[in-house]
Amino acid sequence: LSENLDGRNRPRPYAAGLDAGGSFTKGAVVDRDGRIVARLRVPSDHGATGPAIGRGLAGIVRRMLMDAGLSDDDLAGVCISAPGVVDAATQIVHSCPNLQNWDGLAVGALVASELGLPTILENDANQAAVGEHWLGAARGRANVICITLGTGIGCGLILGGRLYQGATGGAGELSHIVVAPNGRPCTCGQVGCLESYASGRAITAQALALGFDAADSPPERVFAAAQEGDPRAEAIIQEAMEWLGLALANLVNLFNPDMIVVGGGLAATGDQLLDPIRAAVWRWGRGWLADQVAIVTAELGNDAGVTGGAAIVFNAKGKDDV
């Protein structure tokens, strides 16, 4: 029995995508047309260490297979995203503040040894970008910048129709480009990172600094207050989205993309978020490049990561360096 074929000598028809975040781990079993045949969402296990992390993730895959009435032989493989930096060559997680026990582990290999299936580890924003490119907002687009706006700012790059990972899998560190060299301190130890101006965390920090209650300072609440006309909230959102738009204008000048897709928790605010970004890209980007780029919200929501993981399994080109 070939690794890539099932019991009837067909290409294995399903893949599993797992999307592990600081709060929840989401999983799906997906067929080659992108249909989700099983899904699961469980609290992420912050207590597990080493091989137990692999056993936990393998358990999620097994439970989904059982729910769908499938066996291991039906799966072409598994792709897991980490909320941190993944070294593409060694498949080891680096810098994973939201799942600290993953740091330094080859989590994919741990899962592979449990399941006996090919297992790939990928950065979470990259996995989501592949999902939006396969089935979501970026379908059919060759050059797409997919950002994930939440507590931080994730970024996955589709260039020439494929995921671009860079030399070691670290491309797209948008959250920590320096936009204000003498500016605000960032959680990373640097000063002036985009994350300190344009992320959910930055919006909350500004809201607290302006005297918002803790309950009113989550970024979703600040967006809502701005929508209701609170001038302080409007100013916070306007400033944050201008910084993000300035950074994206620079990315438009560098990458000349077809499209920018904004996903993540805050993308639900839609035009409230997109309009100031669009205005800033128009203001700061070169005209003939800003003309080219559609700026839209993601379409797949929480399914972007898990379907992207399946796409990466099905199509090695999805994860290769371009």
Next chain:
Amino acid sequence: LSENLDGRNRPRPYAAGLDAGGSFTKGAVVDRDGRIVARLRVPSDHGATGPAIGRGLAGIVRRMLMDAGLSDDDLAGVCISAPGVVDAATQIVHSCPNLQNWDGLAVGALVASELGLPTILENDANQAAVGEHWLGAARGRANVICITLGTGIGCGLILGGRLYQGATGGAGELSHIVVAPNGRPCTCGQVGCLESYASGRAITAQALALGFDAADSPPERVFAAAQEGDPRAEAIIQEAMEWLGLALANLVNLFNPDMIVVGGGLAATGDQLLDPIRAAVWRWGRGWLADQVAIVTAELGNDAGVTGGAAIVFNAKGKDDV
């Protein structure tokens, strides 16, 4: 007789690369191993318009063929670089301040109609990047940012082993990324562009502002004065290279390249230029990405563009979108 084969049914063994700048137009006829068998350097013709531009460039190709004892049938094609923006799909030049009569023209088509040979138009920094990747400092590297530091700042991107052009051929507009949103006015009409802080033009402007004579203010002279210990010149160079290094640190975070190659007129200053750039990339780039990147000067000098042009002709993949 096939277009791609010579009289003896072999792949045509040579290609011509032309590199048209504001002052000079350089040309070379290059074989498939990268050997230059003829070269020419003539003042650029600012008087010619329309089809006469094509005739002038075709004349350069014909003269090189005559010098090398070759005929049109020996040439696989011609690639010409413009010192401006080239629309990859329409092959029309946009925004070409240093050869203004080229603006709006399909210069490649004009040359093709003169010579009856496939002719490609490309941006000058892209052509030079392909040259350094084929035969120069970036040989064998998959992901390389090639910058050209002169009056402005050119940028060609080799990603996944190929030239990356973006959606419409405009990728790599490094000179006009905005690094200081309320900063110095730029010649492009924007404010705060990198070009206003880190280019040869910026160095000259700062030197004049500090009271340097016109004769002492070209960037090469300011570099030389800094080398000789003039503290004002040292401060100008240090500031300019810190801005450039900050921008390159952000590109390291976004592209995760193997290598940054610095070419162009000012690259001859070597470590005087590279050391402050390296320090800034180390200071501002993410550690695990800054660790990966070699920062070196270009190797091909004035031959980068013309050999890159030949490579683009020989290898369509050299110019395709990645």
